[in-house]
Structure formats: structure tokens, C-alpha cells
Amino acid sequence: MKRYFVTGGAGFIGSAFIESLLSHEPNCSITNFDALTYAGNLENVARFDKSRHSFVHGNIIDKEAVLAHLPQECDAIINFAAESHVDRSIRSAHEFLVTNVIGTQVLLDVARARNVRRVVHISTDEVMGSLPETESSFFTEESELSPNSPYAASKAAAEHLARAAHHTFGLDVVITRCGNNYGPRQFPEKFLPLAITNAIHNESIPVYGDGLNVRDWIYVEDHCRAILAVLENGRSGAVYNIGARNTRRNIEVVESVLNQLQRPKSLIKYVSDRPGHDRRYAIDPSMVENELGWRPLESWESGLTKTINWYKDNPQWVEQVRSGAYRDYYKQQYGTGVEAL
Numbered sequence: 001m002k003r004y005f006v007t008g009g010a011g012f013i014g015s016a017f018i019e020s021l022l023s024h025e026p027n028c029s030i031t032n033f034d035a036l037t038y039a040g041n042l043e044n045v046a047r048f049d050k051s052r053h054s055f056v057h058g059n060i061i062d063k064e065a066v067l068a069h070l071p072q073e074c075d076a077i078i079n080f081a082a083e084s085h086v087d088r089s090i091r092s093a094h095e096f097l098v099t100n101v102i103g104t105q106v107l108l109d110v111a112r113a114r115n116v117r118r119v120v121h122i123s124t125d126e127v128m129g130s131l132p133e134t135e136s137s138f139f140t141e142e143s144e145l146s147p148n149s150p151y152a153a154s155k156a157a158a159e160h161l162a163r164a165a166h167h168t169f170g171l172d173v174v175i176t177r178c179g180n181n182y183g184p185r186q187f188p189e190k191f192l193p194l195a196i197t198n199a200i201h202n203e204s205i206p207v208y209g210d211g212l213n214v215r216d217w218i219y220v221e222d223h224c225r226a227i228l229a230v231l232e233n234g235r236s237g238a239v240y241n242i243g244a245r246n247t248r249r250n251i252e253v254v255e256s257v258l259n260q261l262q263r264p265k266s267l268i269k270y271v272s273d274r275p276g277h278d279r280r281y282a283i284d285p286s287m288v289e290n291e292l293g294w295r296p297l298e299s300w301e302s303g304l305t306k307t308i309n310w311y312k313d314n315p316q317w318v319e320q321v322r323s324g325a326y327r328d329y330y331k332q333q334y335g336t337g338v339e340a341l
């Protein structure tokens, strides 16, 4: 039986990955180690079979706690735990450095001390900075790291530490860099779930700057299948860029949401731009496609329909995460409440 230690598994992508892993490998056990920050949600893991998935409330910067809960003869640590929102990192970078940098080093140290067979570290395309507007430029595995936000800088630092653990100590580490994920259970501070939940409630949708920034979107289950492929067959020490060849301008993203929900364009509200806002992300996924035979299964439209339907069908989840602290965050970020934007 394979034994996995997944960090950040109560968040958006980590919980989707656990679902994929449980169905892909019937004979495995997963320890899900998560600090339950504002982004972690036990509702996201309630559906998992308790005989194969056990949740541990713990922080990856706490080495003793990680050591205490890491399974014996662990096959892999898959590290999703992170502070993940760019705007929050612009407000305050401290937690980003603590979790994303120190926390990653703790996991690498523990993996080495306990002979964990493989570490898959989940990174992001944002470590490579911003591309020119020309449609012919792409991020590849050879692109240099030039992070522009405190979030991206902390993720780049984590990558460097993972790479160094491989180079210096021979630790089996593989790094994945993905673009913008979308799908069920994404916290509505991120652009797409924010647009969907606001549109459902007939509330304005804040679009930064001119709305022409480009992001490369991937349905979360496709991302998770790519991580499974990397976990099983990725080359030790390699980096894999993961993308679905699906770039969209932000304004096009909002228009797709408004069309599907049959809401008027008057809900679009242009607001001040994000400081240092990266203009364009676009991933060349040739390496993961050619080496590991991975392909995305979802189109932008089909993934968006599934995502919108999930938010429509789960109003309790939405209400729970949009209450309390979310309202305070929203006021700070947008200068007004959700209803009044």
C-alpha cells in the first residue's frame, strides 16, 4: 500500500488532488496535513473515505508536528500548502515568507531525514514573471525566474530550496509550475470564483486596470491528473510546466461568466489596477505532454460550465466562506462592501 503525505489538502487544489489520488490508487492511504488558514476548509474534505484519508490539523513550519504525523515509509510528500493570493501578499508579505519559504524547507528537511521516496513541490507560473504581449512568447522550463509580486518571490524562493535539496543531497524532488486553476471549491478572493459568486448575487465584478491582462486557465482536475503523472513518472530533479493552452484576457473571462449566467455587462466595474500587475502568462506544456503523455480533458467552456454549476448548487459553501473575515478582507481590498461596489 502506498502512503502519501499531502500538505494544504483542505484548500482548493489540494482537496481536488486528494480526490484524484483516491480514485486513481484504490490501495493507498493519505495523511492530509493542513493548518486551516482562512483558505482551508474542512467542508472540502468531508466527502473522503475516512479509512484511506486522515486529516491532521498542523502547520508545515512546525517540524516536530510534521515528523509526528509523517507516515512510516512514506512514498511521497506532495506540497500544496501555501499562502496563495497575490493581493494579500501585496498587503503583507510576512506570512508568505513563513509558510511558502520556511515551511517548504521544513518539508525538505523532514523528507531527507525520513527517507521519503519523492517530494512533489507545487509551484506556479508566476515565478517566471510577466511575458510580452506578443502571442508568440511562452513560458518554458528554461525561462528564467523573475518573480514580480511578494507571493511569486516567495514561491521562487521555495523552488530554489527544492532544487538545492536535490542538487546537494540527492533528494528526489520534482517541481510543477501551473497557471491559473479554476473549478469547484476555489476561495472567492481569486478572480474567477469572485466573478461567479458576485454575478450569481447580481453584485458588481471588480476588474483591475484595463482588463486586458492575460492568464492561462486550466480546469483543476486536469492539473491534478498532471500532478499524478509527475508523481509517478516525472524525472527526479525536473521542473514541469503545466498548462492547457487556454489563454484569455480578464475581460473575456468575465464576459464568459456573465454569458453563462445570463447577467448584464453592466455588472463589470473597472477598479484601480493591482500594483506591479503581471501583464501576460502563457505556458508551453510540450514537456509534460511529450514526456508524460498528459493532455487536458476539459475545454474552457465545459470546465466553466461545471464550475458555475458547482457554485450555483452549493450556496451554503459560498455563504459560509463569504461571511465574517471575508467581508473585512473585501472592504480592505476594494474599499467597499461586496453589495456596494
Ligand code: NAD
Pocket (backbone or CB within 6 Å): 007, 008, 009, 010, 011, 012, 013, 014, 033, 034, 035, 036, 037, 038, 039, 040, 041, 058, 059, 060, 061, 079, 080, 081, 082, 083, 084, 085, 099, 103, 122, 123, 124, 125, 155, 177, 178, 179, 180, 181, 182, 187
Ligand atoms: P489555497 O489558498 O486554496 O489553499 C492553500 C491551503 O494550504 C489551505 O488549505 C491552507 O489552510 C493551507 N495552508 C496554508 N498555510 C499552511 C501552513 N503553514 N501549513 C499547513 N497548511 C497551510 O491554495 P490553492 O489555490 O489550492 O493552491 C495550492 C498550491 O498550488 C499553492 O502552493 C499555490 O501556490 C499553487 N498554485 C495555485 C494556483 C491557482 O491557480 N490557485 C496555480 C498554480 C499554483
Ligand code: TDX
Pocket (backbone or CB within 6 Å): 084, 085, 086, 087, 123, 124, 125, 126, 178, 179, 180, 181, 189, 190, 191, 192, 194, 206, 207, 208, 209, 213, 214, 215, 250, 274
Ligand atoms: O478582483 C480582481 N480583479 C481582477 O481583475 C482580482 C482578484 C483579480 N483580477 C485580475 C488579476 C489577474 O490578472 O484577474 C487575474 C487573475 O487574478 P487572481 O485570481 O488573483 O490570480 P493571479 O494573480 O493570476 O494568480 C493565480 O494564478 C497563479 C493564483 O492566485 C496563484 O495562486 C497562482 O500561483
